[in-house]
Amino acid sequence: MSRKKSILVPFWLALAVPGWGVAQESPAPKPAPEASSVSTTRTEEEIRVEMLEKLADQLSHRMRSMKAREAALSAAEDALAEREKAARKREEMISSMEELMRLREEVVKRREKLPPPQSWNGPPPPTVYGQYAAVLDGETMQFYHKKQADTRVPVASTQKLVTALVICQDGNLDGLAEIPKEVLNIEPTLVGVKPGEKYTRRQLLTALLVKSGNDIAATLAIDNAGSVEAFAQKMNTYARFIGMTDSHFVNPHGLPAEGQYSTARDIAIAAFEAYQIPDIREMVSKRSYDFVFNDGRIYTIHNTNRVLTEMEGCNGMKTGFTYAAGNCLVCSASVDGKDRISVVLKSARPQMQEDSKALLNWSLGLQFTGPIPP
Numbered sequence: 523m524s525r526k527k528s529i530l531v532p533f534w535l536a537l538a539v540p541g542w543g544v545a546q547e548s549p550a551p552k553p554a555p556e557a558s559s560v561s562t563t564r565t566e567e568e569i570r571v572e573m574l575e576k577l578a579d580q581l582s583h584r585m586r587s588m589k590a591r592e593a594a595l596s597a598a599e600d601a602l603a604e605r606e607k608a609a610r611k612r613e614e615m616i617s618s619m620e621e622l623m624r625l626r627e628e629v630v631k632r633r634e635k636l637p638p639p640q641s642w643n644g645p646p647p648p649t650v651y652g653q654y655a656a657v658l659d660g661e662t663m664q665f666y667h668k669k670q671a672d673t674r675v676p677v678a679s680t681q682k683l684v685t686a687l688v689i690c691q692d693g694n695l696d697g698l699a700e701i702p703k704e705v706l707n708i709e710p711t712l713v714g715v716k717p718g719e720k721y722t723r724r725q726l727l728t729a730l731l732v733k734s735g736n737d738i739a740a741t742l743a744i745d746n747a748g749s750v751e752a753f754a755q756k757m758n759t760y761a762r763f764i765g766m767t768d769s770h771f772v773n774p775h776g777l778p779a780e781g782q783y784s785t786a787r788d789i790a791i792a793a794f795e796a797y798q799i800p801d802i803r804e805m806v807s808k809r810s811y812d813f814v815f816n817d818g819r820i821y822t823i824h825n826t827n828r829v830l831t832e833m834e835g836c837n838g839m840k841t842g843f844t845y846a847a848g849n850c851l852v853c854s855a856s857v858d859g860k861d862r863i864s865v866v867l868k869s870a871r872p873q874m875q876e877d878s879k880a881l882l883n884w885s886l887g888l889q890f891t892g893p894i895p896p
Contacts, residue, residue, distance in 0.1 A: 640890040640892065640893055652874060654865075687795055696723070700720050712736065768784065848868040855886065
């Protein structure tokens with residue numbers, strides 16, 4: 523067997539070289555430097571930030587996709603709404619035309635029964651201050667005089683006669699109508715009804731024609747058609763079927779509105795139709811009216827048509843005023859079985875009353891010589 527050879531180290535060498543000839547402990551492991559720990563922590567933070575950034579990018583992309591889908595859906599809904607709106611308009615036009623044809627047939631049948639127009643003799647018509655005027659027979663619908671009667675102009679509250687015609691056409695005057703919240707935004711002529719109150723349509727219509735309350739006009743319109751706009755469409759349909767060929771209404775009360783107009787001739791035709799309805803004829807003839815509120819208060823309203831008290835035989839009809847339309851007056855009279863209606867637009871006070879009396883008296887004094895040959 524081989525034996526390991528021992529190595530003899532000189533004593534002086536063992537003293538000179540550490541670890542030689544003297545037992546030494548193994549060096550303790552050095553701790554990991556703190557820099558390494560910081561480096562590890564930073565790396566984890568970087569990973570976390572990177573993940574958050576990726577997540578934010580994904581969320582942003584998803585939000586953009588959702589917005590794009592929402593925009594596309596909104597565009598599709600808008601397109602569908604436009605198609606539905608167009609379809610409703612077509613249906614309304616068809617319904618309006620059908621109603622127009624039905625009502626026109628009624629008017630034609632009724633007017634076929636009117637007495638024939640008459641030839642007449644008399645002085646020339648009086649000169650009037652009002653810029654636009656017309657006079658016609660309340661029985662035959664024959665016009666006796668026109669002054670710029672086909673010029674389209676605002677006519678203020680005289681168009682409430684058309685409102686009254688539509689309300690009476692639908693009937694149920696003794697049924698109740700509730701005052702809507704929209705009356706709070708109406709001015710300036712008011713009766714003073716409040717939202718939620720209920721009155722008969724007859725009571726409201728009488729107040730409309732005597733006092734000319736714009737809050738009453740809005741109430742009747744909304745009660746009848748659901749909105750002022752829808753009621754204006756009914757007014758226009760009715761106006762066309764009775765022969766008002768140069769009128770367009772936007773509201774039921776006559777307050778200024780873009781695109782709203784009529785003529786002295788057309789208002790005279792509306793007045794003629796109103797004159798044939800006993801309910802309206804009774805209302806417009808009232809010099810005053812006691813309006814009873816829901817709480818029992820009584821408001822006595824006075825008719826603004828002064829000709830009712832100044833001229834014998836005067837039995838209506840309707841005043842109107844706005845700065846655009848000036849002072850307007852539709853007036854009717856019945857004397858010795860003769861019925862006349864006058865219209866004066868764009869006048870002034872007191873000229874409109876004087877104009878109306880002059881035109882009525884002139885037309886009542888005409889001498890008729892017999893029916894005009896066909």
